[in-house]
Amino acid sequence: MTLAHTRSLSRVLMYLFVIVMALLMMAPVLTVILGSIRTTGQFLSNPIGLPETGIQWENYTDILTSTDFWRSLRNSLIITLTTTTLVVLIASPLAFIFSRVQFIGRNIFFNILSIGLLFPLVVAILPVFLQVRNLELINSFWGVILPLVTFTLPSSTVILIGFFRAIPTELEDASYIDGCTTFGFFRYVLFPLARPAVAAIATLSIVNAWNEYFLSLVVLGNADKWPLTLGIMQFQGQFGSDWARIMAYVTLLIIPAVIFYLLAERHIVTGLTGGELKG
């Protein structure tokens, strides 16, 4: 076999491997979406068939006409948007101080921030729950939002520090010569220049807050306050083995995630890889 033959053979094998993997990855998702427009009976007797008796829109209309769903959606939006706004407003000044300003105790502050990097909320859930209880924030959105902001801050700040450092110091000196204050430099020069990085941390925070469940589970005892992630647990509790309906609910959660991901992929990729991989 010539070199060219080996090359094309290995290319075929690579395509084959990637395509098989892609099918394995997507098969569960596609089956779930397909199942959501069929009846549970059809679904369980043949998972990948088409809807023989017409599309079962009831699976969706039953969810979309329930007040529970819309209330959960509203709760998810409140938690997600408030958290993300606070993360951007608080992490940017922190990153500015750590990347540009020297002061005593900088290392102590940075170490505290680093502790937060190591512990996702899931590890600290019980201590945080006790603190939320001491602060009498049980059953309040703030009991979810404030800890969520706290635990999103460290990674967001570190991502921003990387970007702020990359902006040349000459620019800072130049703006001071032009009579800019330190705050002015931050507000009118650095922050606008670092917009891709800010978009990246905002996007990661949106994904994180939208998917949050554990804190809500322990803090929000009252079903009125539940976000969609708990809404689906409650729904599954009610409908047990009515798979088609559960799949419809799952699909309702997947579709916005996919759309958002496709729109914001650039920012997510930038954030996760420190800007190294082009989105």
Added chain:
Amino acid sequence: MSDVRLFSGLSNAVSASPEKRQAQWNKALLIFFFLTPGFLLLIMFLVVPIGQAAYYSLYNWNGLGPLDDFIGLDNYARAFGETVFRGAIQHSLFIMVLSLAVQLPLAMTLALILIRGQLRFQRFFRTLFFLPYVFSEIVAAYIWLYVYNPRGGLLNEFLSLFRPEINGTAWLADLDTVLVAIFFVLTWKFFGFHMLLYMAGLQNISREVEDSARVSGANEWQVLRYVTLPMMRSTISLSVFLSILGSFQQFIVVWILTEGGPAFRSELIVTYLYKFGIQRMQLGFGSALAIILFLMTLIFSIGYQRTVLRQTLAE
């Protein structure tokens, strides 16, 4: 270094003109206002809770009555004496070993194929492989609860095309298969993240170095083994680090699929903590578990950073 600067700053401030003193004062104010909101939160919801948990962990406390039953380190002794807790640690280790042995090599293989293989639709495939990472873990868990459903679930329907007797097998209820079944879900959900890290790392390696190795007569395997992988050392050590931490931090996927069952066979550290600490309101015992998890993570992270990540994260 910062101290030297500070002292020179101070002496400047003392001897300097009013404008300079004003500038120093402005800088101090700026630092104060920029740090305060963030550190107030970090102290309130990270530092204080951990301190409190360390304190509560010395008491037998159900969270309602007064904190007066001091029992020293009994909660810790109890945790390590429980076979279920020791099992949970073993199961987390099992997930960790599988992740390192299967999930990361898979992520690396796909990253290599996508970046170096110069396939068409590279971005399309990247998006597909990464997509589950943006799904909520709850959504992922429900999708796989269906896939593993003994009758009519996607897995058994597919497998029974080849071996009909397989239909009805309850993978999640079987002591021997439950952990592996959970591992597949975690791989499906998370390997795309590692693939993304590797893709970023690969893009930073200049192809000229690889090409010059080829010119010197190295075959593709040798190029990978002696050139590409060593140059990705920092990316790989970061991904190994995150993967090990992640193995000890799983909760919701396991909780929805099995609640730690059957017979505690898929109990992980966090599901154990939730079940025995929070659900049963044994808050003293739960605090001890939280502190154990906290210390395990801290010791591992410091050790790993001192040794493996030293070059990588050196500021």
